[in-house]
Amino acid sequence: MTQLDYKRSGVDYAKIDPLKVLAQRAAADTSRNLARHGLTEVAASRGESAYVVDCGEFYFASITECLGTKALVADAVRALPSNSAGRTYYDSIAQDTLAMAVNDIITVGATPVSVHAYWAAGSSDWFADGARARDLVEGWQQACDRCGVAWGGGETPALAGVVESGRIDLAASCVGIVRPKSRLTLGDKLSAGDAIVLLDSSGIHANGVSLARKLAERLRDGYATRLDDGTLFGDALLAPTVLYAPVTEALAAAGIVPHYCVNITGHGWRKLMRHPAAFTYSIDALPAVPPVLNFIQRQAAIDDREAYGNLNMGAGFALFVAPSDAERAVQVAHSAGVGALIAGRVDTGSKSVVIEPLRLTFRADELHVRA
Amino acid sequence: MTQLDYKRSGVDYAKIDPLKVLAQRAAADTSRNLARHGLTEVAASRGESAYVVDCGEFYFASITECLGTKALVADAVRALPSNSAGRTYYDSIAQDTLAMAVNDIITVGATPVSVHAYWAAGSSDWFADGARARDLVEGWQQACDRCGVAWGGGETPALAGVVESGRIDLAASCVGIVRPKSRLTLGDKLSAGDAIVLLDSSGIHANGVSLARKLAERLRDGYATRLDDGTLFGDALLAPTVLYAPVTEALAAAGIVPHYCVNITGHGWRKLMRHPAAFTYSIDALPAVPPVLNFIQRQAAIDDREAYGNLNMGAGFALFVAPSDAERAVQVAHSAGVGALIAGRVDTGSKSVVIEPLRLTFRADELHVRA
Numbered sequence: 056m057t058q059l060d061y062k063r064s065g066v067d068y069a070k071i072d073p074l075k076v077l078a079q080r081a082a083a084d085t086s087r088n089l090a091r092h093g094l095t096e097v098a099a100s101r102g103e104s105a106y107v108v109d110c111g112e113f114y115f116a117s118i119t120e121c122l123g124t125k126a127l128v129a130d131a132v133r134a135l136p137s138n139s140a141g142r143t144y145y146d147s148i149a150q151d152t153l154a155m156a157v158n159d160i161i162t163v164g165a166t167p168v169s170v171h172a173y174w175a176a177g178s179s180d181w182f183a184d185g186a187r188a189r190d191l192v193e194g195w196q197q198a199c200d201r202c203g204v205a206w207g208g209g210e211t212p213a214l215a216g217v218v219e220s221g222r223i224d225l226a227a228s229c230v231g232i233v234r235p236k237s238r239l240t241l242g243d244k245l246s247a248g249d250a251i252v253l254l255d256s257s258g259i260h261a262n263g264v265s266l267a268r269k270l271a272e273r274l275r276d277g278y279a280t281r282l283d284d285g286t287l288f289g290d291a292l293l294a295p296t297v298l299y300a301p302v303t304e305a306l307a308a309a310g311i312v313p314h315y316c317v318n319i320t321g322h323g324w325r326k327l328m329r330h331p332a333a334f335t336y337s338i339d340a341l342p343a344v345p346p347v348l349n350f351i352q353r354q355a356a357i358d359d360r361e362a363y364g365n366l367n368m369g370a371g372f373a374l375f376v377a378p379s380d381a382e383r384a385v386q387v388a389h390s391a392g393v394g395a396l397i398a399g400r401v402d403t404g405s406k407s408v409v410i411e412p413l414r415l416t417f418r419a420d421e422l423h424v425r426a
Numbered sequence: 427m428t429q430l431d432y433k434r435s436g437v438d439y440a441k442i443d444p445l446k447v448l449a450q451r452a453a454a455d456t457s458r459n460l461a462r463h464g465l466t467e468v469a470a471s472r473g474e475s476a477y478v479v480d481c482g483e484f485y486f487a488s489i490t491e492c493l494g495t496k497a498l499v500a501d502a503v504r505a506l507p508s509n510s511a512g513r514t515y516y517d518s519i520a521q522d523t524l525a526m527a528v529n530d531i532i533t534v535g536a537t538p539v540s541v542h543a544y545w546a547a548g549s550s551d552w553f554a555d556g557a558r559a560r561d562l563v564e565g566w567q568q569a570c571d572r573c574g575v576a577w578g579g580g581e582t583p584a585l586a587g588v589v590e591s592g593r594i595d596l597a598a599s600c601v602g603i604v605r606p607k608s609r610l611t612l613g614d615k616l617s618a619g620d621a622i623v624l625l626d627s628s629g630i631h632a633n634g635v636s637l638a639r640k641l642a643e644r645l646r647d648g649y650a651t652r653l654d655d656g657t658l659f660g661d662a663l664l665a666p667t668v669l670y671a672p673v674t675e676a677l678a679a680a681g682i683v684p685h686y687c688v689n690i691t692g693h694g695w696r697k698l699m700r701h702p703a704a705f706t707y708s709i710d711a712l713p714a715v716p717p718v719l720n721f722i723q724r725q726a727a728i729d730d731r732e733a734y735g736n737l738n739m740g741a742g743f744a745l746f747v748a749p750s751d752a753e754r755a756v757q758v759a760h761s762a763g764v765g766a767l768i769a770g771r772v773d774t775g776s777k778s779v780v781i782e783p784l785r786l787t788f789r790a791d792e793l794h795v796r797a
Contacts, residue, residue: 070550074559075582078543081567082577091574092537092603106578108540110603112483119490119542119599121583166463169479171490172449173544175595179441188445196452205460205467206453207477210597211446212492215636217595222588224546226581228490228599232463232481265586 099241104159113234116165120155122225125264132278132289143187147295149194151261154296156227157202161303162316164240165231172209173226177218202300242315242330249401250381255394256371258294258345262320263366270355282346291347299372305391315375323365325422327408335404339411342369359413470612475530484605487536491526493596496635503649503660514558517565518666522632524569525667527598532674533687535611536602543580544597548589573671613686613701620772621752626765627742629716631667633691634737641726653717662718670743676762686746694736696793698779706775710782713740730784
């Protein structure tokens, strides 16, 4: 079977990046506006996953994140004849959307505090489907409760002509606080010798979905194809994204402040070298790969470089901790209900991610997430 | 000509509202999560335009708002043969989007502090149009500078299958602080006798756009139709929304704390009775109606009830102030570059908006913005 790659699956980062660079520069220019309000920007948060402002007694962090196209998978799987239970899957989709924002904001050490929902439908009809609307609302509320955030409000526009008919564009914004200020984890303490603790993912989460959708088109049974473990491909794709806030809050309660955190999303394991400093991230132990990701890799005929460079391959979130904290961090994660393992260490050396069991190296020039 | 109304222009609020009610109840339930973080919700902000959390030393407010479909107008007007200057209009569109969030967050007394951009395109190609991308970035930055906010970051996904090809879904989220806490304006001080000060709009802003688009389809020359003042209909529609943050900040600097504020958007002047209490809002003086709104009213053959009940008709923002502050509030607004007038007063009486010069009354049951 021909290999499926990202350009072929419809997202061309080369076209987006020039705008991103322009926007990041313009955004950085606006930092000076904070002085009028007696506030200062935490400049090191520029280029990180959430924006951090110093308001004296504590920091606050903010973020807006998009689900992407995973709702299209829910729409397709809901319509399968095999969905005899009539699931809408929008409870899962709600959790995915919230996770995009929450799992990002916690990387800077923030406790997520409030979220706003952004649910932009192609027409008012979208909201008239009662079962789906209820699932979306209930899934959102449960995800909020699990993360300890207050759902502050949201926007539910009907945008005919902008959003496709019958579809919905889902996003979430989140505000968090870093208190005490010593919980800030922008990576200034990241050092050679630190342990890399990887937290388990539940499956594809919400990244690599375009690839999965293209793959479904090529499979004779599409989303109804059975994985080795008997699950349907579509159901497996729709396992909701793990919420990692309970882990980071439990770590704080246990007195463990990570030196750095990475939410493993669109760039897969390349994102382990997200921090601006030059370190070699050496991985010597791998988490189990969720069956759905194994299936995608095999069926899309992509090699380990493509798979680990784009998908989470079982690791949804990375904690970089002092070696003396590593074992305890794993235990705290387990207690919070999330599988974890000490997967490797931060080494001196040229900036790269070295996945030793796979004899795979990603070099610095293979990750572009900063201007 | 047949009258154009909102249902016919494609937005059916009856279908959205049941979901909104569900979501508002579920959201209110999550308030208890704040206690874990030593924070409390300002319950009176539920149902207001921004969500407010008490963090001890001050309040913070948060909001996510959508532009709506105004970018479709920009796309159409950019393509007109009359656009010899090659304007993209996305600098205006950027300001409109930011205004949706900023003009809402200031209603609670917040100083807008940071914003995130949400720019979700139908494909990566959207971002490859350099002139349009530059205008969007520059317009966004200028609007941030004008409001004194820091642009913290954003999201620029390409969402083929969710967002229409060639289109973009634009939204903004904003965080603000209310400091000192006495600046909080949730309306507990709103009283009979208060003056209603209306701040000038620049035109349609970003509400009533579906109606304007339907109208353009019916006009022989569409967006190229000339208004009485010689402006093209399309150009007039694309006058950017006024940013009112400089006014509310100048009021604070002048020691004037409004008793309540309303951002006049989708429900037009009906929104003057947004506050939950029962008052009669008596209007005895009207701002000048921008030519583009006069044109829409005439051409769409809608009466004053339909026009003032849905469009801003020259008033983009309302301040409810102590009568002794009214004259000075007008002067402060003028000094901040925004026209203003004392348009009426808050009276005891059944909940309604009475526009005396037009012999027009909106009763309480004609506004549904709360659960």
